[in-house]
Amino acid sequence: MNIGIVCYPTFGGSGVLATELGKALANKGHNIHFITYQQPVRLSGFHANIFYHEVRVPTYPLFDYPPYETALSSTMVDVILNNDVQLLHVHYAIPHASAAYMAKQILAKQGIKIPVITTLHGTDITLVGRDKTYSPVVTFSMNESDAVTAVSKNLRDETFKNFKMEKDIEVIYNFVDVKRFNKKPIDAFKKVISPNGERILLHASNFRKVKRVDDVVNVFLKVTEQIPSKLLFVGDGPERPGIEMMCRESFAHNDIRFLGKQAEMEDILAVSDLFILPSEYESFGLAALEAMAAQVPVISTNVGGLPEINVNDYCGFLSDVGDVEDMSKNALTLLSNEEKFAEFKKNALAQALKFDINTIVPQYEELYKKFI
DSSP: OEEEEEOOOSSSHHHHHHHHHHHHHHHTTOEEEEEESSOOTTOOSOOTTEEEEEOOOOOOTTOSSOOHHHHHHHHHHHHHHHHTOOEEEEESHHHHHHHHHHHHHHHHTTTOOOOEEEEEOSHHHHTTTTSTTTHHHHHHHHHHSSEEEESSHHHHHHHHHHSOOOSOEEEOOOOBOHHHHOOOOOHHHHHHHOTTOOEEEEEESOOOGGGOHHHHHHHHHHHHHHSOEEEEEEOOOTTHHHHHHHHHTSTTGGGEEEOOOOSOHHHHHHTOSEEEEOOSOOSSOHHHHHHHHTTOOEEEESOTTHHHHSOBTTTEEEEOTTOHHHHHHHHHHHHTOHHHHHHHHHHHHHHHHTTBHHHHHHHHHHHHHHHO
16 A cells, blocks of 8 residues: 655654554555655654655745645645555644645545545644634544544544544554563663662653643652652653753752653663653553553553553552642552562553554554555
8 A cells, every 4th residue: 555644753642653653554565655844753764665755835925924734735745646645644633634635625626536534643632623723624624534533532532522523533542562662671771870779760751731740750759758769851842941940959850860852762761660641631641651561660640541551550550630649659659569560560561562563553554445
């Protein structure tokens, strides 16, 4: 099959999932055409079946805001016409679904039928898409897609709750390449971070308010008071400067590191003991799933799609939003009991295997075949 994949090229979950999906499909012999404004961060190295098409947006004094959606639609048309693309799979509804609809109509005038599948990832529905500025276009473009998928049952339910949907939404979960993430730690790397065998806590996100990163700091401070620990932050975003200031003013400032954006998360997860995700909302929680694949138990909130992957008192613990005391208690429960900690590590891997790439990718292939 020749598949066009449209996504954001960033570290966000939608871009990561779309890129990993494309790479997995290419490994199975399909031709994959990525269409976006820059090369996706997870798209590195050469692959004979992967093609990257950059969306170029000319700037003119007339435009305060360059019309990316128009340029994207035109690029979709060009790629489809010149590469025999059979289907467009767009990730994140805004603006990809509406741009795909425009491209589809342009091609229909030329007698070419191109199916469009829209995958919903989270804030495109729960935050941005519900804004009255975008809602009519988002609703229309979803309903005009040939198929709509969501990465969790919770996201599917939220979409039906907040939009007038005229078509079904199939749940195809996010996935993880367990083989990639389940690797042995690099001892030298671990000794640099925790020279005296301190426990390593990890948080990775885009540092938006919804992630409640200050809760990560407060959980860590309570944990390290009883069990010597280190805290690693991966990622970047608007809340990072404030969090850095908060850490500098704490008694444990020398035990906290900000690593910035990282593409090779498997090496960092391999040396980590606990993953902390206290978000106000997560449509799925791909970062938590990657942690589980690395046998890292997860301390998270009981919101959105997180309970669908983080099974309470099995591979991690769930707490109410903002309940730092409970999250700290759960973290200490694991870190102070080696037998329980070892059991949770094993369970985390078993849970991640349910979402392994080899289980989920065939579901997308079957969906494609319905329209090709």
